[in-house]
């Protein structure tokens with residue numbers, strides 16, 4: 522169960538979620554699906570306001586993609602982001618500025634540090650007692666009228682039951698590397714589980730956790746190897762392709778994109794051509810990176826990060842960003 526800006530859901534089936542939303546409010550799903558849904562509504566939103574409630578998760582990027590496409594096709598799109606910058610979990614301030622400039626060029630109005638209090642609804646024009654979204658109310662009471670509202674603001678696990686049972690709860694139910702809660706007889710996986718401070722809210726980590734827990738419960742080393750099974754987190758790269766006047770603007774981000782003390786950072790930036798590349802290296806491992814505008818290096822960087830393998834000791838770090846250019 523989850524709550525998103527006052528929209529309560531009690532079942533995971535998307536149909537059930539959609540049934541609970543007023544007409545004119547979309548829950549973000551995969552970018553392509555959302556863009557198709559939004560395009561289907563274009564007749565209704567042409568020249569009128571669409572408000573995207575954008576969070577910092579992966580879904581926020583997908584919502585921006587749909588918003589960019591709608592703006593290009595004549596809708597007045599406003600992106601409201603509660604955080605300081607767009608995609609703040611994935612992008613550093615410099616990359617977020619480039620992304621914002623690009624969206625603004627496409628006609629998307631971007632508001633950061635903009636807290637939304639709720640979605641306003643009114644009677645649906647079709648009658649029958651249905652409701653339709655009419656706008657969003659900001660924390661300062663200002664109401665933005667809207668013909669369509671897209672919610673991509675994330676989910677929060679409902680932790681009351683776990684808390685009442687005496688389990689350790691932070692944002693989610695806290696679990697260790699064997700997905701065990703503070704009560705050794707209780708495990709938690711999926712959207713409600715918080716591992717190493719991370720709540721994923723995505724299907725792939727939930728599936729990986731389910732798979733690992735099955736192995737933990739059937740006995741460590743049950744495969745005869747004597748190995749214990751430990752969850753080390755799920756590594757997922759964020760990709761986004763936005764329309765651009767002369768093609769598209771690509772973006773990829775992964776891992777920790779802000780360095781910790783002692784980390785090495787390599788940057789390549791060209792604001793005019795809207796190209797930005799950055800990697801963060803800790804000791805001999807790649808721990809994060811951002812590529813915007815030119816994703817030529819994404820394959821090799823993603824492999825080095827996902828594999829968590831030592832980087833070659835004999836190559837300068839900037840080679841990580843330029844090797845795909847044939848050493849230029």
Ligand SMILES: Cc1cc2nc3c(=O)[nH]c(=O)nc-3n(C[C@H](O)[C@H](O)[C@H](O)COP(=O)(O)OP(=O)(O)OC[C@H]3O[C@@H](n4cnc5c(N)ncnc54)[C@H](O)[C@@H]3O)c2cc1C
Nearest residue numbers: 522531532533548549550551710711712722723724725727
């Ligand atoms: C609209 C929407 C779109 C999404 N799109 C994507 C996507 O494109 N890609 C992606 O990777 N992820 C997506 N997700 C996230 C993905 O659905 C979840 O990460 C995944 O379903 C998590 O699995 P889960 O088993 O933890 O939770 P759920 O799938 O939510 O299952 C939880 C189950 O527990 C039941 N339950 C809850 N409380 C109780 C109780 N007290 N007693 C008994 N049963 C209870 C619920 O009824 C539900 O059946 C989307 C989510 C939503 C809401």
